[in-house]
Amino acid sequence: MRAIVIGYGSIGQRHVRLLQSLNIETAVVSQRKVDFPTVFSNIAEAINIFNPQYIVISNKTNEHFETVAYLLSNHWSGKTLVEKPLFHRNITTALDPAATEIFVGYNLRFHPILQKLKQDLSGKKIVSVMVYTGQYLPSWRPERDYTLSYSARQEEGGGVLRDLSHELDYITWLFGDWVRLCAIGGHFSSLSISGADTVGVIMETQKSPLIQLQINYLDHLGRRELIVVTDECTYKADLVSGTYHCNGESELFRVNRDFTYLEQHKAVINNEFSNLCSFTQGIDIVQMIDYIEESVRIRGWVDNV
Incomplete structure (x- = not known):
């Protein structure tokens, strides 16, 4: 090939x-x-x-x-x-x-922790979800000036909402299409960027009545984690430390930075499309971003119509 x-x-x-x-x-x-x-x-x-x-x-x-x-x-x-x-x-x-x-x-659909979570949630009643992802933008690519990166330039498709749209994708992948949402966000820090550095969203999806999401360019610790509460179990997935918890029982996944990218390429090449994000699903995320930005503008709820 x-x-x-x-x-x-x-x-x-x-x-x-x-x-x-x-x-x-x-x-x-x-x-x-x-x-x-x-x-x-x-x-x-x-x-x-x-x-x-x-x-x-x-x-x-x-x-x-x-x-x-x-x-x-x-x-x-x-x-x-x-x-x-x-x-x-x-x-x-x-x-x-x-x-x-x-x-x-x-x-991130190919991250073994998220795949494990998806498997464990099958057939479960989901009560609530909390998702948090943050990393200090200047530390992403320390070898170059962050103000020169596309991340800092909303006109080039930067800004935290697009940069960290992984979270929007795996939320819908795990918990179904969003039904309604309300968001707040903006440029709240002293970072020299043209777009939002922090966005918080509350949403309802097809499989969960309550999801709380925060993404930001500001967290000096660098975190990517989610907590899912069901009737039987509380799951905590930490994609930075590689730990997965269910009611206190933990499992460690050692995943290098290339693994998910490599598995994604293998899936495309080998015609194993089930875990890939399709064109239509990608469009849905673009539209979801638009609705989140609309909610920020109007300071209110928007429905997925």
Whole structure:
């Protein structure tokens, strides 16, 4: 198999490295001068010359729509993985993905703790859920100035709501589509960014009457955890420490940073689509982000219509 990776920032470089570890011949599409053996300056050239069967889109979030639209308009029929979120805003007109297999890079679905939780929750009555994720933005990529990253620039698809939309995806993956929600958020800190650094959401979903979510760019401890209360058990999943608790009994999962990305690529390549985020589900997350931002603006509840 041959693959091309569009965009060669930090996440693009990770995708290239992991694809090569799977013995997939890989090329890069980048308009910048990059240190890689096979580089094309545009997508058309890469497809015509390199003839890939798999494309990974990892350019800036605000460039995703144009990239996907180009592939579809030129009858691309191979596999495609688009980094999350699918688009920077809800712009889906004139896109028909039926001719190809497009997936969205919500790789946390492949984390063994979340897979274990999904299995354990099967058939259980869920009473309430608390989800918390926070990390201090300047520590994400300490080798570079955080103000120059896309995360700091809402116009490029940054801001905590899009950057940490993993939480929105696995909430709906585990607990069903959202029914109604209310949110508060904004730029509350001294970080030099143009978007929100903190967002809190209360929501009802198909499987849970109460979910509380907070995501932020500010937590110096770096945490990603959720607590699920059912009639029989209280589950606590800590994705940073790798610990999973059910009523006090704990289990440790040792997972390196590449594992979920690697499993995601394997799933796409091997046609094992059940745990992948589909194009339609990716659109649902983009729309959910829009509704959360609307709730922040109106300071009230919104329904999923």
